[in-house]
Amino acid sequence: MPVTHVEDMKKFAAEKFQKVNLFDTERMFCDIYCFEPGQEQTSHAHADNDKVYFVLEGSGTFGLGDEQIEGKPGTAIHCPPTVDHGVVNNGSERLVVLVFMAPHP
């Protein structure tokens, strides 16, 4: 499926934030992450992969190593290999983040 639209793919759940895949190849993936207020992606790192977070809707705090970054629509964050990163939706709106990772983990 080479074409999709984020409005058709957004999905939220009360239990935890949702990862929705848009594109997946041997070389990379592209997801959206959908957070209800209060939900978070726990801090973690990847040994060999770059991740990019791009905020589409809402706001949240992105941990990146020792930094805490306030994200809003249009904020782009690069998480290099081995650097801890995570996301908390501490806003009052739903948070939607475009996520790109390469190489595919």
Add this chain to the structure above:
Amino acid sequence: MPVTHVEDMKKFAAEKFQKVNLFDTERMFCDIYCFEPGQEQTSHAHADNDKVYFVLEGSGTFGLGDEQIEGKPGTAIHCPPTVDHGVVNNGSERLVVLVFMAPHP
């Protein structure tokens, strides 16, 4: 620079569309492409790389192989290796597209 904001990076020029790099590593790059009305990226292909176009602002037509795709904010398009792809801003507004490519060409 691990954090940036698209509003601070957008750049347009009368001569041709502008590519503005957000992040660049050995493994991938993330750019924004900024088109004035009427500007285009000529159709081309990459032998071994995935590209993702994600429309941030405006509208345009994306060629992908034999398909012509109408893109608007939130439209995501995957261009696989060897498939011709290009962009025309045939709308009346400026077009801004987030672009990911992996592996780095």
